[in-house]
Structure formats: C-alpha cells, structure tokens
Amino acid sequence: MAKAGSRPGATAKKKGPTKGTGGHGRKALEGRGNTPKAEDRVYHKAHKMKRAAENRKATNTLRSRAPRLGGKRASDELVTGRNSVLESLQTKIPSKTLFVMSRIEVDDRVREILTEANKQNLPILEIGRLELDRLTDHAVHQGVALQIPPYKYPDAGNLVLDTMERWHDQQLEVPPLFVALDGITDPRNLGAIIRSVSAFSGNGVIIPERRSAAMTASAWKTSSGAAARIPVAKATNLTRVIQQAKEAGMFVVGLDGGGDIDLPDLELASEPLMIVVGSEGKGLSRLVTENCDQIVSIPISSAMESLNASMAVGIALYEVSRRRSS
Structure with missing residues (x-):
C-alpha cells in the first residue's frame, strides 16, 4: 500500500550527502565588503551635506584672501571689467589674484585675459556670480576682477x-x-x-x-x-x-x-x-x-x-x- 502523501510513479530519494558546488558559490556568500559610509554614497543625503560643507569652507577661505569692499575697505584694490582687466595685465600692473566667474561666457577678451594671467603665473580663482558681486561691491565686472596689492611708497x-x-x-x-x-x-x-x-x-x-x-x-x-x-x-x-x-x-x-x-x-x-x-x-x-x-x-x-x-x-x-x- 502506498504511503500517505506519495504520488503514483514517484521514486523515493536516497538520504545522505548530495553533490556540492565545488566552491562556485563562495563569492556570493562573501558579499561585497564593508558598506560605504553614508557621506561617501553620491545618492545619499549625507553626501550632499558633506559637499555643501566643503563649499562653505572654500568660500570662507576665499573671503579671507579677498579684499573687503564694504564699509571698512581693505588696502587692496580690484580692477573690474574685461577691457580694464586685460589692459592692466598687458601693462604688467603688479597683481595678486584674478577672479573669474563660474560658467563665464568665454569670448576673445576672456581668452586673452586667461592667457596673460597664465604667462605671469597669476593665481586664478573661479567663484560664483553672487560672490563676485559682493567682492566688487556690485560694480560692472563682466565676470572678471583683478586684485591689486597696495603700492609700497619709499620715503x-x-x-x-x-x-x-x-x-x-x-x-x-x-x-x-x-x-x-x-x-x-x-x-x-x-x-x-x-x-x-x-x-x-x-x-x-x-x-x-x-x-x-x-x-x-x-x-x-x-x-x-x-x-x-x-x-x-x-x-x-x-x-x-x-x-x-x-x-x-x-x-x-x-x-x-x-x-x-x-x-x-x-x-x-x-x-x-x-x-x-x-x-x-x-x-x-x-x-x-x-x-x-x-x-x-x-x-x-x-x-x-x-x-x-x-x-x-x-x-x-x-x-x-x-x-x-x-
């Protein structure tokens, strides 16, 4: 008489060890290593917060290097506008830093400005429009400004x-x-x-x-x-x-x-x-x-x-x- 739960034509399976995978599934069992930190995952909110903090730090560093053009004005001076900056560079006016607006529309004058600044090994800092507006006291800068150090007068x-x-x-x-x-x-x-x-x-x-x-x-x-x-x-x-x-x-x-x-x-x-x-x-x-x-x-x-x-x-x-x- 057939055992309960059996079906016609079925054969009983032998109990005992079965054939292994030969280690082929070991890598799957090992996984992908340690889970990256949340701030290192580009899709995670923590990563965006980290980038924002880095940007704020860079902006603060730039502000510490740049002249303050508000009420108490620093001794450094800024030349603004593409023609004025280019003329200043061409006449070899002593300069400290060239500020260039992010995503500036590059025309022939901007190319000449960048070429001349590179010839003089002048530091070039790329900053946003709002920051450049603040540095230049909202002057018409056309995306560029040149920082001039104070003149050293002999007696x-x-x-x-x-x-x-x-x-x-x-x-x-x-x-x-x-x-x-x-x-x-x-x-x-x-x-x-x-x-x-x-x-x-x-x-x-x-x-x-x-x-x-x-x-x-x-x-x-x-x-x-x-x-x-x-x-x-x-x-x-x-x-x-x-x-x-x-x-x-x-x-x-x-x-x-x-x-x-x-x-x-x-x-x-x-x-x-x-x-x-x-x-x-x-x-x-x-x-x-x-x-x-x-x-x-x-x-x-x-x-x-x-x-x-x-x-x-x-x-x-x-x-x-x-x-x-x-």
Whole structure:
C-alpha cells in the first residue's frame, strides 16, 4: 500500500550527502565588503551635506584672501571689467589674484585675459556670480576682477638724499630730476606725470601724504607700465622735503601762471632739479611757493586759463631735457 502523501510513479530519494558546488558559490556568500559610509554614497543625503560643507569652507577661505569692499575697505584694490582687466595685465600692473566667474561666457577678451594671467603665473580663482558681486561691491565686472596689492611708497626725503649722494659721488651721469605734486588729486594725472618722468629720464615722483592722488589701479594704467620703473615716494611734509632737497644742493622750481620767468629762460635746467606742480585750480600752496628758488610760467595763449597739470609737467620736462642735451 502506498504511503500517505506519495504520488503514483514517484521514486523515493536516497538520504545522505548530495553533490556540492565545488566552491562556485563562495563569492556570493562573501558579499561585497564593508558598506560605504553614508557621506561617501553620491545618492545619499549625507553626501550632499558633506559637499555643501566643503563649499562653505572654500568660500570662507576665499573671503579671507579677498579684499573687503564694504564699509571698512581693505588696502587692496580690484580692477573690474574685461577691457580694464586685460589692459592692466598687458601693462604688467603688479597683481595678486584674478577672479573669474563660474560658467563665464568665454569670448576673445576672456581668452586673452586667461592667457596673460597664465604667462605671469597669476593665481586664478573661479567663484560664483553672487560672490563676485559682493567682492566688487556690485560694480560692472563682466565676470572678471583683478586684485591689486597696495603700492609700497619709499620715503621721499630718503629717496632725494640718496639720489643726491650718488650725484655728488659721481655715480650718476645726468643731474637728478624729480617732480613733486602739490594738491594733485586725480590718479590719472599722477599716472600721466609718472609716464612723462620716465620718458625724460627723471629719478622719481614725490606726493604728499594727504590731499593727493595715490597709486591706484587707475594711476598704474595711465602710466602705461612706467610706474614699474619710476619710484613714487610719499612725503609726510612736502615743504620739509623741499627744504632737505635744497640743503643737499638741489634747485627747486615751481610751475605757476604768474611766474618770475618763462620756461624758455630757465637757466637751472642743467642743475639737479625738482619741479613742483600744483592743482589746476588752486595752483601751488603758499608754503611751497615760498620755498621754491624760482616760479616758472609756461607761455600760453591768453585764451587759455591754465594747462592740465600732467601736460604742464610734460612741457617742462621736455624743455629741461632739451637744455641738458644741448
């Protein structure tokens, strides 16, 4: 009689060991190793939180390196706009960092900017639009900004005395020539004057510590790179520096419309010379005028009230150079 639960035609299976897999299923039993951390799994929320924290840290690092352009402004300055940044790089203005907006539309100017920055081994930082807006104080930056370090001014008195000492020791072939600015507040005028001083082999430009244009990016650009060759020295007291120059054997002449002599009659051109120019409106200050050896006028048409300061300096330097070479 058939056993309960059996079916017709079925054969009983032998009990005992069965044929093994030969180890082929071992790898499946071993699994895939340790489970990755949640923050390392790209699809996990913890990974996104980790990336966000890294981005915040990078942004904070960038903020610590970049100038603060809010209320308390850092001494560093930013040049903004594609044309301005490209011109600054081409004229070799000393720079610290080039900021480039993420996903910037790359045109020919941006390519030139990046090429020039790479030639100068300039650090390039890519940042977001909002961060670049903040750094530039919401100026029109067109996706690029160039960070300029503060200019290191030598002391005016030391520069003049050192130059005169070299002259007395016969280390200079040409008499020293300086230009001092009295109340020039436009950095473009300063840049143009630096360029003229360089063109006519001058030894430096002197500016007062207060109420004067400074070596900003605008002055650097206008100088067309001449500021890298001509020192711009700062005087705590311009009148005192003039007095020191005279004591060292230098003659000081001031440019003014109501001068004692006309420029073509300047006999001091072949001597160590400091030319002082005042602002277009106020002219030379009283103390500076009193300490000049001569006040010189540039003959101009009566239809003109005055010359631009940088233009007047250029004319005076040309006349000095002409007399020294004749």
